Amino acid sequence: MALPERIHRALSTTSFRVAAITVAAYLAFAGLVVGVLLWQTNRVLTSQVLATLGGEAQLLKAEAQAGGGPAIVRAVETRSRSGAPGLYYLADASGTKLAGNLNRLPPEIVGSPNGGVFRYAPDAISATEHLAVAIPVDIGGGLQLIVGRDVEDQRRFASEMGTVYFLALGFLTLGGLVAGFAISRVALRRIETINVTARSIMAGDLTRRIALSGAADEYDALAANLNDMLDRIEALMNGLREVSDNIAHDLKTPLTRLRNSAEAALRDSGEVAYREGLEHTIEKADELIKTFNSLLLVARLEAGALEGNAERFDVGSAVRDVAELYEPVAEERGMLLEVNIGAGPEFTGNRQLIVQAVVNLIENAIKYSGKPDPKRELSISIDLRDNPNDIEIVVADNGPGIALEDRERVLKRFVRLEKSRTEPGTGLGLSLVQAVARLHGGAVRLEDNAPGLRVVLQLPKRALGS
Structure with missing residues (x-):
């Protein structure tokens, strides 16, 4: 008869197989222990019986030596009382029984110098034989003496102990299998919850979570990790859709300008017009190539393609060198560029990418801080914080800043706020900075500088093997 589907699935789970293997291994070990216990129990009982027989044999031998034949006969008759555990058989040289409670000389003992185990009937009307142990005693004078003990109680005790041991093993086996089945059912329910969610997500509902x-x-740890992964996938899918929309929106204008420049050059006659048209076309094509190169770099960073290019370098010196290059640019815009960075610290990471991230932050600060105002001096400050567990590169300005609700959005690709669309750019600067931070296990924070914006590039000191 086929098992119900639910039971069959529970018995087919890894949890049940692991439980069954564990029970089998435990039973093998327990069986070995039980065998040793039974052997040890039997050995102890046997040793006790043999020690008792040896002591009694010495006493009887001493009485025989002291009082001769009549004395040993009386001693055997005294010890052969009905109900006593001792077994005796005394015979003369011809084999005639003289005393004892055994009705015959056990054939298992005849010719054996060390004695042995035999079976005997306790009385004439009993059909049940008992197990006994006996040893021959040399008392001289041609007499034959066998001293034994009924060990039926010990045998029964050992048998009962073996039965208890094996029943315990049976109950342990049953309990282990039942526990394994229960564990597999619990695991199956938890896994089925994950499967239901996975099927919903595959059907198109990316908002479902475990x-x-x-x-x-x-299981909760696994579910939490899967939920984090699903959040990341959903964010990437949304980002892909947003990137597609932004590409269509932001690249359509330069492509249209590129076409218009070429068309205008065709309308105008003369070598000068053609040359100017081609120069404008090349400039706009370079801007498009720069945009696509930045987009490709961001994609490679997010995929971790450049993770292995790590080196040990002085972060302070690298940031200071970049700042010195942009001091003339800031002066041309009427801005004051303050660099509050000394030497160090040492950091292991991709130097070129970190320098590029700092370049993007400084360019954004210069570009979007606003126009020079006689009433207020525009300034940009660059600081480096050497914390115990990380390094923070801080670029702050006193411009218009970014509203709180827009700070998370501007870190995405091709996102440009309306007030910044008058400035040239691709909307990839901050997304590249964030990609560099993620590559190194860090993060980017946008904070209020009151007034202006403060951007913090946080890099953990153990990034990329440091």
């Missing part, structure tokens, strides 16, 4: 049980166990 519910946590609140037990804070490994």
